[in-house]
Amino acid sequence: MLKYTQLSDPELYHLVREELERQEHNIEMIASESTESEEVLELSGCVFANKTTEGYPGARFQAGSQVADKMERLGIQRAKDVFGADHVNLQPYSGSTANYGVYAAVLKPGDTVLGMKLDHGGHLTHGSPSNFTSKFYNFVSYGLNGDTALIDYEELERLAREHRPKLVIAGGSAYPRLIDYERVARAAHFVGGLSMVDMAHVAGLVAAKVIPSPIPHADFVTSSTTKTFCGPRGGMVLCKARHARALDRGVFPGAISSIHLNIMAAKAWCLKNAATPLFKATMEQVVKNAASLAKELTKHGFRVVSGGTDNHIVLLDLRSKKITGKLFQDALEYVGVTINKNMIPNDPEKPSVTSGVRIGTTSVSQRGMKEPEMTDIAGIMNRVAAAPEDKDNLNGCKAEALKMTARFPLYPRGSLD
Ligand SMILES: Cc1ncc(COP(=O)(O)O)c(C=O)c1O
Incomplete structure (x- = not known):
């Protein structure tokens, strides 16, 4: 492990070893964590890291992107196959960036968005007052039913009718139950809005078809590629064909610049592995x-x-x-x-x-x-x-x-x- 770093920077090498020992001897039960495979670790550090490229396969801003094109297309095809999605964008740097990419694609400053309250299990990027998204967009929050601790769908529908959001978000960081994605999408569409599911936590379970998928119902599905997906620190967005152009422009140049191709390669490996x-x-x-x-x-x-x-x-x-x-x-x-x-x-x-x-x-x-x-x-x-x-x-x-x-x-x- 780290055979060159061991020689050139023993201090750092020992910190990495110390962290490996910590993980080895601890029972890791943080719900957003998983263990990256040796292949994910290898690919995250591969020579694709040297390459700068922006844009999409076949339409890059930098020369020398032919191999990157092949790799990105391979990853996208694998993601479409695993999740049954019409369109996929593998460029976001993380789950947060994936969300920002969708916001950049479909929202204008001041637009209303309906999301789950952070202290009821939502996520910072769904309009928490401490996140910049709450300053750009008008976030309204729904919560959980006080008795059942399940999403209060009636409240969600009532808030959707009252505020007519442009986007309704489902999915969170601490929600242990299945979500009725169809009902959430219906509430969004009823008022002329779009639906987005943030499946950052459950993407691996969805890929393995262990729990129901949001993809048939939501206009956009965002995710990080860590957590249950067991991949590198990255993100992705899946969407319906009709939103493909808007999404791609929202992600680049809307939310990110050059692609982390090394991480994308690791995502592509996970997308193959997810079918095993x-x-x-x-x-x-x-x-x-x-x-x-x-x-x-x-x-x-x-x-x-x-x-x-x-x-x-x-x-x-x-x-x-x-x-x-x-x-x-x-x-x-x-x-x-x-x-x-x-x-x-x-x-x-x-x-x-x-x-x-x-x-x-x-x-x-x-x-x-x-x-x-x-x-x-x-x-x-x-x-x-x-x-x-x-x-x-x-x-x-x-x-x-x-x-x-x-x-x-x-x-x-x-x-x-
Ligand atoms: C629901 C949800 N969305 C987005 C994120 C952000 O993911 P990342 O840490 O990859 O930016 C998280 C992780 O904390 C999350 O739980």
Whole structure:
């Protein structure tokens, strides 16, 4: 690993090694994380990184783009095949940039957009007051039903009729349930607007056909290529044929400049990999593991927001355990289980403290962990929650977590040694 850097910059080399060791010996359960394959790591650092190109295959602004053209076309074709999309743009630098590309394609400053509230599970780029999008566009937010913690579709429809948004966004960062994409699209179209689904979190599950796809319903579907998609730090947008020209202009020159071709190559590899039986089996296990973890945690007296999960996310309300998200996150970090504090709907705590945590099962499933390990992890979480400041308790849990990671190597092919 990093054979040249090891010689020219040992200090940096050792930091990378240290991070590899951290990941190897931790149970990584941050819902937006997954483990990039050796191929994704290789391609992310390949010589396509040397090439500057802008524009689209066959219509570039720089010479020498013939091979880049072939690679981008290959990736696009693979994405169309995997997702069944009419049109694909693989250029966005991230999930956020993918969203900005759609906004640039279809919105004018001041246009109204309907999106899910951040503290109900939406995303910063869906018009959070702290994101620049809220200054350019008039964002109106819908939330979750207070009893069920499911999207309040009636409220969404009412707000759509009242505000007549140009764009209605579904999808978020901490929503553990399936979304009725058809109903959201209908609400948008009823008032002459467009629908966009941000499937950043669930793209891998959609690609593997483990959960329903938004593609038949939404005008635009945006995504990051990390998270359940298990790819490089990038983004993509899929859309209906009638929006193809607008989307491509929105992404370039609307939102980005030169393409990260090395990352695009890694995306293209993932788009082939997403069609394999192994990827499908992994994604099936991701969902089974999340359901199993939610069930086990419930047995231990945790309150699972919305009563369970349909995807890779388990959102816990910790108030029944009388601890905050921050305390639980920090205690679990000490133990070697990495999760993040997260706002729960109508959270009385501030975002830096929170009453909840968000847990994801992608990385552990990639490592080969299954339902028995989810039972063990739920047990560790329960013991940590019972005495989060008791060092003896935490050290006992830490030893158990370490034993688990030793049984499930992060890179079983050993090629990063
Ligand atoms: C729903 C949603 N959209 C967009 C993003 C942004 O993705 P990225 O971090 O790739 O910019 C995220 C990730 O945090 C997300 O959860």
